[in-house]
Amino acid sequence: MTENNIPLVRLDNAGVRKSSKWIVRGVSFEILKGQIVTLIGPNGSGKTSTAKMILNIFQTDEGKIEKNTEKVAYVPQKINIDWTLPLRVVDFMTLTSNIRHDQIIEALTLTGVEKLINNEVRNLSGGEFQRVLIARAIAKKPELLVLDEPVQGVDFNGEIALYKLIKNISDKLNCGILLISHDIHFVMSATDHVICLNGHVCCSGTPSAVAKNPAYIKLFGEHTTSTLSLYEHHHDHTHS
Amino acid sequence: MFDDFFIRALIAGIGVAVVTGPLGCMVIWRRLSYFGDTLSHSALLGVTFAYSFSINISLSVFVVSTLVALLLLGLQKKTKLPGDALLGLLSHSTLAVGLVIIGLLTSIRFDLMGLLFGDILAVTFEDIFIIWLGGAIILGILYFIWKSLFAATVNYDLAAAEGMKPDVSNFIFTILLAGVIAISIKMVGVLLITGLLLIPAAMARNLSSNPLQMIILSIVGGVLSVIIGLFSSLEFNTASGPSIIGAALILFVISLISLRRNSSLQR
Numbered sequence: 001m002t003e004n005n006i007p008l009v010r011l012d013n014a015g016v017r018k019s020s021k022w023i024v025r026g027v028s029f030e031i032l033k034g035q036i037v038t039l040i041g042p043n044g045s046g047k048t049s050t051a052k053m054i055l056n057i058f059q060t061d062e063g064k065i066e067k068n069t070e071k072v073a074y075v076p077q078k079i080n081i082d083w084t085l086p087l088r089v090v091d092f093m094t095l096t097s098n099i100r101h102d103q104i105i106e107a108l109t110l111t112g113v114e115k116l117i118n119n120e121v122r123n124l125s126g127g128e129f130q131r132v133l134i135a136r137a138i139a140k141k142p143e144l145l146v147l148d149e150p151v152q153g154v155d156f157n158g159e160i161a162l163y164k165l166i167k168n169i170s171d172k173l174n175c176g177i178l179l180i181s182h183d184i185h186f187v188m189s190a191t192d193h194v195i196c197l198n199g200h201v202c203c204s205g206t207p208s209a210v211a212k213n214p215a216y217i218k219l220f221g222e223h224t225t226s227t228l229s230l231y232e233h234h235h236d237h238t239h240s
Numbered sequence: 241m242f243d244d245f246f247i248r249a250l251i252a253g254i255g256v257a258v259v260t261g262p263l264g265c266m267v268i269w270r271r272l273s274y275f276g277d278t279l280s281h282s283a284l285l286g287v288t289f290a291y292s293f294s295i296n297i298s299l300s301v302f303v304v305s306t307l308v309a310l311l312l313l314g315l316q317k318k319t320k321l322p323g324d325a326l327l328g329l330l331s332h333s334t335l336a337v338g339l340v341i342i343g344l345l346t347s348i349r350f351d352l353m354g355l356l357f358g359d360i361l362a363v364t365f366e367d368i369f370i371i372w373l374g375g376a377i378i379l380g381i382l383y384f385i386w387k388s389l390f391a392a393t394v395n396y397d398l399a400a401a402e403g404m405k406p407d408v409s410n411f412i413f414t415i416l417l418a419g420v421i422a423i424s425i426k427m428v429g430v431l432l433i434t435g436l437l438l439i440p441a442a443m444a445r446n447l448s449s450n451p452l453q454m455i456i457l458s459i460v461g462g463v464l465s466v467i468i469g470l471f472s473s474l475e476f477n478t479a480s481g482p483s484i485i486g487a488a489l490i491l492f493v494i495s496l497i498s499l500r501r502n503s504s505l506q507r
Contacts, residue, residue, distance in 0.1 A: 055401035074401035079394070084442075085269045086449050087394065095391050096402040120449065146401070 006068055007032050008144045008176040009054055013063035016049050023049045025062060026200045029193070031144065031176040036167070038179045038187045041197035042219065047180045048077060050197065051146050054178065073142035075133045075150050077180075087121045089113070089132050099139050107139035108132070110165060112158070126153030134162060138169050145169070146178045159183070163190065246474055249360035249427070252368050253466035253484070256424040256436070259375040261459030262382060263420050264441035265451070266413065269393050273438050274324060275312070278331035280421045280433040282308040284338030287355055287425070291348050292341075298370045298422045305418035308334060313414065335430075358429035358481030360473060367426055374423045378416050385409040390451070427466075428481040439488035440465060446495035461491050 007030035015025025024046025031037050039047040052058040053065060055074055081087055093104045108114040111131040116124060124132065130153050137145055147166065151159045163186040170177050181187055187194060187207060194210040196202040196219065203213040210216050267276050285308075286301030293300075308330060315326055342350050354362060382389075385408075391399035392406030399406040421433050428436050440461035441454070448454040469484030476483075 052397070052401075055397075057397050057400045070403055072402055074398055076395065076397050076401075079398070081394065082269060082271070084445055085394070086445065086451060086454055088450050091450055092394070095394055096387075096399065096404055140402075 005032070008067070008069050009178075010066045011050075011054070011063065012066070014050075014053055014060045014065050015062040016046075016053050016058045017061045022061075022199065024197065024199055027053075027063070027195075027197070028201070029195055029204060031178055033143070033176055034170060034174045035192045036170050036177045036179060036190060037193045037195065038181055038191040039195050039197055040181065040184075040187060040220075041202070045197045046199055047197055048148055051148055051178060051180060055146060067144075069143040071140070071143040073137035073140040073145050075137045075145075075147045077148040077152070079129075079133070081122045083122065085122075088118055089121055089124075090117050092121050092132065093136050093139060095136065097140055103139055107135040110138065111135040111162065127155060127158060130154050131158075131162070134165070138173075141173055142175055143173075144176050144178070148180045149182070150179070151183070166190075245361055245363065246470070248363045248365065248368060249470055249480065250467065252363045252371050253360075253427050253470055253480075254463050255368070255371040255375050256420075256427050257440070257462030257466045258459055259378050259420050260424065260436050261440060261444075261462045262379070262455045263417065264437035264462070265444065265455050265458050266389065266393065267417070267434075267437050268441045268445065272417070273434055274327045274331075276417060276421075276434040276437055278312065278327045278334070279305045279309055279418055280425075280430055281331045282334035282338075283421050283425050283433070284355060284430045285334050285341070286422070287430075288338050288341040288345065291345060291350075296370070297425065298367075298374065301425055302418055302422035305421050306415055309414045309418055313411075353479065354429070355425075356429045356431045356481075357479040358425075358427050358432065358484070360427070360470060360480040362426055371423045374419060378419045378423075381412060382416055385412050389413055428484055429479070432481040432485050435485040435488065436462065436465070439485065439492050443488070443492040443495040446492075446499040461488065465491060 010030040011027050014027045016023050027050055029037065039050060041047050049058060053060050054067070055072065089108070090104060093099060093107070105114055105117065108117055111134050113128055113131045113135065116128060116132065121129065121132070130151065134147070134150055137147070150166065151162050154162060163183065166177065166179070167190045169175070179191070188211065191207050193204065194207050195204040196210055196216050198219055202215040202219060203210055205213070267273055282305050283301045286304035287297055289295070289304060290297040290300035312326065312330055316323060319326065321329070342352065351359060388399065388404040388406060388409040391404045392409055396406055420437070424433050424436060441458045443461045444454045444457035448457050465484050465488035468487035470480060472478065472487065473480045473483040
């Protein structure tokens with residue numbers, strides 16, 4: 001467990017601005033191996049920007065970010081593939097690293113889209129593409145996995161299965177996961193650490209502590225806490 | 241069988257087409273066709289410098305096009321002018337300045353048509369050497385940065401996040417584009433270089449279902465266009481550039497038929 005004490009990423013008062021307006025600032029937290037950290041917050045609260053700072057897509061305008069791994073995989077919110085680019089799923093899977101064919105199939109099988117391997121990415125449905133995005137990220141066997149709204153467009157049953165998969169990946173690969181999610185159920189059940197953003201860190205801590213935090217309740221309203229209690233009734237069943 | 245100049249033009253043209261194939265695909269994928277136009281128009285300015293200071297045309301064009309590309313990248317960050325307006329501004333002003341300078345250089349006789357539309361009679365052994373050596377260097381560098389460049393083409397954020405250094409490969413690609421313009425200016429001329437980049441790649445897109453296939457078909461299409469174009473240029477005594485681009489266009493139209501067939505099969 002000692003090597004788990006070195007964080008994969010540590011943010012220290014990090015912030016990023018667009019022209020003169022701060023998108024998000026004063027963000028401090030760390031992600032350890034095997035940990036799932038979730039960012040929640042309303043639209044425009046800086047969740048994606050925080051992730052992009054960690055991923056070196058944005059440069060921090062204040063504070064600093066210390067990253068102790070190069071093996072990063074990213075599932076962005078949206079990707080558009082131009083018609084002019086004939087890209088198959090199999091080409092997309094090896095976009096940033098060389099992955100063996102059997103590992104490509106394995107990853108696509110995990111997300112249930114192995115049959116689409118030779119399809120053009122452009123012709124996939126939103127949900128199918130989302131599954132391919134997740135498969136590509138896990139096929140890289142990353143140490144740090146960043147997922148930005150990973151199950152958008154996926155049908156309800158698929159959503160539960162994919163969240164279970166993400167939890168399994170974190171256990172199996174012992175990687176750190178940064179998740180941006182609206183799904184309070186998953187956030188509450190599988191997340192180790194929740195950070196509630198609204199241009200700054202509103203509150204953070206374990207899911208149950210955040211759910212009881214007045215700042216969180218103020219931001220999301222009372223009904224979310226009842227969702228939590230609803231979930232906790234089911235706490236005795238097991239996830240395979 | 242043929243005159244020497246024709247063989248030289250053929251060897252030079254095939255060399256150019258092999259290089260424009262993969263670069264043309266990138267230009268289409270990255271929506272850089274107007275950017276390519278701007279660089280090639282600035283090539284005329286490069287030609288005038290070459291004549292003024294009696295240096296090698298390809299070298300001079302390469303340097304000027306690279307400078308214009310860097311100026312463009314710099315201006316894109318500095319001004320609020322939209323990208324296409326900025327491209328138009330540089331494209332037409334470099335073309336205009338080039339033409340003005342040509343007008344002023346009264347002591348040297350210019351074959352303006354040759355500069356604008358290509359001239360196979362003008363291809364020398366030195367040109368062949370520059371095309372094949374320059375082309376090999378361009379393709380070598382392209383091969384080296386391909387993974388990063390391709391990842392950045394599909395999605396910049398993904399490439400940046402996963403350590404592919406997309407800014408570096410984007411920058412190098414811009415210089416390669418200036419390089420390909422420099423080596424192809426004698427064959428197709430300033431005004432039509434982008435056509436040789438785009439049309440074979442567009443044809444290849446209609447026929448291919450993965451990136452590698454598209455690159456190979458783009459090279460094949462380019463080489464065929466050069467061969468057909470040069471033969472008809474010899475036969476009908478037309479300028480080489482328009483003849484090559486015309487041949488490319490015919491191949492593109494033929495590829496549309498296959499595209500229609502494929503899409504009706506999918507339905």
